[in-house]
Amino acid sequence: MLTPCSDSRGETLSDRDQSLPEIVVAAGLIWREDGMLLVSKRPEGGAHAGKWELPGGKLEPDETSAEALRREIEEELDISVLVGPEFGRVTHDYPTLRVTLIGHHALFSEGQPQPLGVAEFRWIDPDSLLDLTFPEANARLFTFPWRTPPADWRIYPRLLG
Numbered sequence: 001m002l003t004p005c006s007d008s009r010g011e012t013l014s015d016r017d018q019s020l021p022e023i024v025v026a027a028g029l030i031w032r033e034d035g036m037l038l039v040s041k042r043p044e045g046g047a048h049a050g051k052w053e054l055p056g057g058k059l060e061p062d063e064t065s066a067e068a069l070r071r072e073i074e075e076e077l078d079i080s081v082l083v084g085p086e087f088g089r090v091t092h093d094y095p096t097l098r099v100t101l102i103g104h105h106a107l108f109s110e111g112q113p114q115p116l117g118v119a120e121f122r123w124i125d126p127d128s129l130l131d132l133t134f135p136e137a138n139a140r141l142f143t144f145p146w147r148t149p150p151a152d153w154r155i156y157p158r159l160l161g
Contacts, residue, residue, distance in 0.1 A: 022098040026069040027054035027138065028106040030081055031149045037126050038108065040077065040118035042135075047094075052132040054103065054141070055118070065102040073106070076117030080109040088144030092137035103141040105149055 030038040040055045042048050057072030059065060066083040073081050084105035091100045113121050124132075126147055134142075 020093060020096070020098040022100065024059045024065070024100045024102065025056060025137075026059060026065040026072065027056035027101055027103050027141065028069050028073060028081060028083070029054060029087065029103065029146055029149075030073070030106045030108055032108045032123060035126065036123040037129060038077075038113065039122055039124055039129070039132065040115075041120040041122075043117075043119040048135040050119070051135050053134060053138050055121075065104060069104055069106060077111075077121060078114040078116055079111035081106040082109050084150050087146050088141045090137055090140040090143075092140060094136070099137045101137045101141060103144065103146070105146075107149070 028038075032038070038055060039052050042051050042053055044050065055073055055077060056069050057076065059068040060071075063071075065086070069083050070081060073079060084107060086102060086104050088103040089100065091098060115121055130142060
């Protein structure tokens with residue numbers, strides 16, 4: 001478990017360059033009821049263009065990571081998700097930016113994914129997830145236990161029927 005003063009590598013905040021601008025991003029392991037995961041590809045022309053990522057985006061002021069994830073998924077993929085528990089959190093320093101990435105399990109709820117804010121999307125088997133190329137912060141999330149969706153998914157209305 002991470003503490004506020006360290007990350008998954010055990011690096012303390014005092015070990016980092018404090019002058020970097022920082023953003024906080026929510027990312028979702030979006031599970032479909034058949035066990036497949038949704039991934040998206042970053043658009044050309046931006047940071048990490050052409051790399052795959054867990055869908056999500058930046059938190060707005062006064063927004064929780066769960067709220068941001070729900071909003072970003074709707075804006076970028078035009079689908080609804082039920083956001084579950086956090087599975088990992090990393091802080092990664094890129095050359096010009098510090099990114100804190102909060103990973104959540106999420107359950108696909110409704111809609112047909114559309115590539116509105118992403119170059120491409122794909123439903124994949126979890127076993128092939130690590131075969132894709134991810135930005136460093138996303139890749140570091142996979143050091144946390146992520147392979148199994150929460151045991152209590154049955155609490156969600158779609159799964160009760």
